[in-house]
Amino acid sequence: VEVTESDPAPTIAPSTSTTSTTPPAIGVSCDVPATAWERPGTLTVAISEVEEEAWPNGSYESVMTGELAAVLGFEEEEVALISIPHLGAVQPDAAWNYDVAVQTATISRGRDEVVDFSDGYLRLDQFLLATEGSPLFAAESLSQLRDATLGVFPSAEYSVFYAVERVQPATDPIALPDDGTAPAQLADGVADGVVMDLVASDWIRRQPGWEELEVVAKLPRFDDELDESEPVGEQGSELAGPEELGLVFQEGSELVDCFNDGLAVLRDSGRLEELAAAWYPDEFEASILGP
Numbered sequence: 001v002e003v004t005e006s007d008p009a010p011t012i013a014p015s016t017s018t019t020s021t022t023p024p025a026i027g028v029s030c031d032v033p034a035t036a037w038e039r040p041g042t043l044t045v046a047i048s049e050v051e052e053e054a055w056p057n058g059s060y061e062s063v064m065t066g067e068l069a070a071v072l073g074f075e076e077e078e079v080a081l082i083s084i085p086h087l088g089a090v091q092p093d094a095a096w097n098y099d100v101a102v103q104t105a106t107i108s109r110g111r112d113e114v115v116d117f118s119d120g121y122l123r124l125d126q127f128l129l130a131t132e133g134s135p136l137f138a139a140e141s142l143s144q145l146r147d148a149t150l151g152v153f154p155s156a157e158y159s160v161f162y163a164v165e166r167v168q169p170a171t172d173p174i175a176l177p178d179d180g181t182a183p184a185q186l187a188d189g190v191a192d193g194v195v196m197d198l199v200a201s202d203w204i205r206r207q208p209g210w211e212e213l214e215v216v217a218k219l220p221r222f223d224d225e226l227d228e229s230e231p232v233g234e235q236g237s238e239l240a241g242p243e244e245l246g247l248v249f250q251e252g253s254e255l256v257d258c259f260n261d262g263l264a265v266l267r268d269s270g271r272l273e274e275l276a277a278a279w280y281p282d283e284f285e286a287s288i289l290g291p
Helices: 060-071 157-166 182-187 199-202 257-267 271-279
Strands: 044-047 080-083 099-108 115-123 128-130 150-152 193-197 212-218 245-248
Touching: 060 080, 060 099, 060 257, 060 271, 099 150, 115 257, 128 157, 128 199, 150 157, 150 182, 157 193, 193 199, 193 212, 245 257, 245 271, 257 271
Parallel strands: 044 080, 044 099, 150 193
Antiparallel strands: 099 245, 115 245, 128 193, 128 212
């Protein structure tokens, strides 16, 4: 199993409904030429092939996209879906036959060189996970994690950054393998806990072998300490500032501002946060560790 902050896995539907609150009725007018759309009168959305099955039954992205489309004035039957490889939209050679891609894509300066992103629609906070009975559940502050051995996936750049620079443990975090053997290593006590982002935390606890992991706490944010001139990670993604997921557009798309206005309606009404809390209840209910 490979879990990457830059490539978080698709979310799946929660056990409870997210439709109890009526979405905002405020509309946003997209004042763009008809040629800005792939098919005028239709919103063409690219989703990941691995999301196809979950999308019709409800996923965080599908509900958010449906409500955003409504805010932009599209009826349900005016939204067309096409499937592409996961994160295919952020590749330099992407074939753009759609208006927007919804692919749990992390906004990064590296990717922004080949595509345009919307404003963030989901903040990827960092979480500490451990198995039941771990002494980490007694921790109330980062200082109480100093002597812990933390596990991270090396490709999860922000998790590595937080585990090393924010927790500042006495011993370096353990690099967990992505070949499926990490659960056994945790069971053997190789690491006391794992640092993961919001989407990865929810996703991995649904995978075979990881069911025993529980959310211990949320790590505090350090936005004011992140120097945007310094990239985070070594893979060239150049993450800086808060880590967020964004909608993906072809570079130079005239639709970005319009979609940002629509996201602002959902954000300002509290709807984006409400949806996230419904899909990630364990993470949203977790306590925040002190300094």
